[in-house]
Amino acid sequence: MILLGYAAGPLFSTQVQPPARRRILLLAGAACLLLLALLRGFNIYGETLPWTVQADLLHTSMSFLNLTKYPPSLNFLLMTLGVGMLALAWMEVANERVVAFCATFGAAPLFYYLAHLYLLLALRGLMAAFSNGEAHQAGGIGEIWLWSVAVIAALYYPCRWFGHYKRTSGRAWVRYL
Template sequence: MLQPAAHLPTSPALRSATPRVAAIDIVRGLAMVIMALDHIREFWSPTAVRPEDVAHASVALFLTRWITHFCAPTFVFLAGTSVFLYQQKQASRGAVSRFLLLRGLWLVVLEVVVINFLLQWGYNALLLQVIWALGWSMVLLAGLIWLPRWLVGALALAFIFGQHLLPFLQPVTRANVGWALLYGQPFLFKLTPQLPVLVAYTVLPWAAVMAAGYAVGPWFQLPAPQRTRWLGAAGAGALLLFGALRATNWYGDPAPWSVQARGLLYSALSFVNVTKYPPSLLFLCLTLGVALVLLAAWGPAGRLGRWLSTYGRVPMFYYLLHFCLLSGGAFGWTALAFGKPFNLSFAPPGAGLPAGYHPSLWRAYAVWAAVVALLYWPCRWYQGYKQQHTHWWLSYL
C-alpha cells in the first residue's frame, strides 16, 4: 500500500535490503476483491433483514456479509506491516513520521470529501468509515514509530485484549463525542442541525490493528521457511484462542453466541457471528488469525496470486475506482429500472424503496464479478505506471 515517496531520499543499499514479499500483495488483493462484494450488495441488493441476524437471515445472505469481515482487519494490519517495510528503505525516521502524518491527514480528507461524494448522492450526511479510521491510525503511528518496536506491539495487544474493560459512552453528546470518536459503537451525531454525522469506525481499535501489523513487520524479512512457521503459529494461536473464548462466552465479544431454534447450522453461524463495530477481541482473533494463516500458506504466486497481487499493489486506486463503478452503475441501473436514480443503500429518511424493487444476491454476485473484472486492466496499468515513475503524489494514491 505504501510506496517510497520521491522526496524521501533512499540509497540503493537501503532499497535492496527488503525485497517485496509477494504474499502481502496477494492477501491484500484477496481482501480488496472480497470487500467489493459487500459494497455492491449494499448498493445493488440491500435487504430489510440484517445479514448478521441469524434468527431471520438466510445462510447465503449471512455468509455473503460475513466473509467480507476479513477485509478491513487484513487491510489495516498489512498497512502497518507495509509501514515497517517502507521504513527500512528510508534513511530518516523523521521523514517516515512526516510522511505518515501527511498521508494520514490526506486519507481523512479523502474520506470526508471524495468517498462521501461517491457514496451518498441523494443523501445528506457525513459518513466516517474505514478510510477515516485508517487515516487517523497513520497519524497515531507517525508518533508510535519513535518508540521501541516491542513496546508498540505490547501497546497494541494491550488495547486489543483489554478493550472490553472500557466503557461505551451512551448517549453521545457534545461533551463526550471526543471519546466516542476514539472508541465506541457506531453513533449518529448532529454536527449541525442540517448535517448528521454517522461514525461507523472509531479510531483506537483500528490504530491498534495497524500497530500490531507494524510490530510484526520484521517477520517478513526472515527467510521464507522461518517466516512461514512464525506466521502460521501466530494465526493458529489466534484461531485457537477464538475457539476457546467463544465456546465459553466468557470474554472477548459483547454479543454471546447461542443455540438457534433454526437448527445446528444456524447455531454454527451464531458462533462465528462476532462484533465488527468496534472490532472485538474475538472478531480480530478470527479475522487476523485467518489472514496470518493465508500469509503463511501462500507459496509461489502462480496465476491466481499474480491476478490478486495486481489489485493488492494499488489498493487505494482500486478502492476509489470500485466505488466509482458500483455507485455510478447503481445510479444508471435504478434510473432505468425505476424511472429515476435511487440510492438503495442510503435512501433518504421516509423515502422507502421504489416499487418493484426486490433484493437479489444473484444480481449482487453478477455485478461483483463484472466490477472486479473491469478493474483489472486499470489496476494493472496503474501498477506499471507507479513502477516507472517517481512523482511524489504517487505515494498518496
C-alpha cells in the same frame, strides 16, 4: 494494528527463509483462530453481542461470525488476522500466477477500496434504473459471492494500471493511494 504490521515487517525480509516464515505464519494464524473459537464459542470476551444457535447451520454460523467491525472487536481482529496469516502462509507455496494476481490488488489497496465503492454505487443505480426504482433483494449468499467475483474481475485491470502508475510516479499523493 499498524504497529503489528511494522513489527511483522522483518518476518518478510530476505533474512527469514520462506519455510520458517510459513511455519511462523501458520502457527500464529492457527493460534488467532483457536483463541477466537474459545472466546467466541463460550461468549467469554471480545464481542458485545453473543452468538446464539439458530434454526439451521448457516444461520448459526452467521450468528457466530457476526462480529463488530467498527470499532473492531477483539474477535473481529482475531478472525481477520488469523485468516490473513493463513493466507500469507499459503502464498509462500502458491502458484506464481495466483500470487501475481493478488499482488496486483495489494499494490493499490486504497485505489481498489475506493473504486469498488463507486462501482457498487453505479451497479446499484443501474439495477434501480432497470427495475423501475424498486430495491433489489440479494438472492442469497451465492449471488453475493458471484457479485464479489465480478467486482474483483472488473477492477483487475484498473488496479494493475494504477499499481504501475503508482510505482513510476514521483508524486507523494499517488504513492499514498
